[in-house]
Amino acid sequence: MRNILDKTPKTLQKEIHAKVRAILEAPDSDTARMLLNQVLDEYRTKAAKAMDILEFGFEDAVAVLELPERYRKRLRTTNSLERLNEEIRRRERVIRIFPNRESAIRLIGALLMEQDEKWASSKKYLDIAEYFEWQKEASKNSGEKVIPIR
Incomplete structure (x- = not known):
């Protein structure tokens, strides 16, 4: 999250933080992937570096979604x-x-x-x-x- 926000323009930080938080708190990996695609489409031109970091680290960040919810x-x-x-x-x-x-x-x-x-x-x-x-x-x-x- 910090890496993404460091590369995000100040005016978009709150907005992108909320969207990335929704991706990380998704109930399953399919939902997270759908949210990722929406965020990438919406912010690719406005915050390209941040979106590259998000896309690159997505699989690592949501790997835990494959485990049971308790874990x-x-x-x-x-x-x-x-x-x-x-x-x-x-x-x-x-x-x-x-x-x-x-x-x-x-x-x-x-x-x-x-x-x-x-x-x-x-x-x-x-x-x-x-x-x-x-x-x-x-x-x-x-x-x-x-x-x-x-």
Whole structure:
């Protein structure tokens, strides 16, 4: 969204923001694609660079729409990643200066292992068992193999 708005003329930013938000919050990928085509047709001449960015990143941005709705809500944002980065920064501020690169890598590795243990043992952020059931159902319905999560 930021990349698109950076290349959008100031007078159109609110308008395009609302339209792009509608694309990202679409109930399914077909609706998102229809909205994308409408936005591209309407703004291609007025904000060409922004529309190029939107068109280029569309598939990546709406990939989450292929998942069950329960997972979309958590995976469509980068909140969990930003929270993890914030925790790394918080711990790094205490140390301030690392003696070498390996010590910084050890700190980050330890934090990631700690976070993995929390995700594995505490309240589940995403219930993978439910995902596997959805995956089996999707592969039965489509007749093709769904790529597993590892």
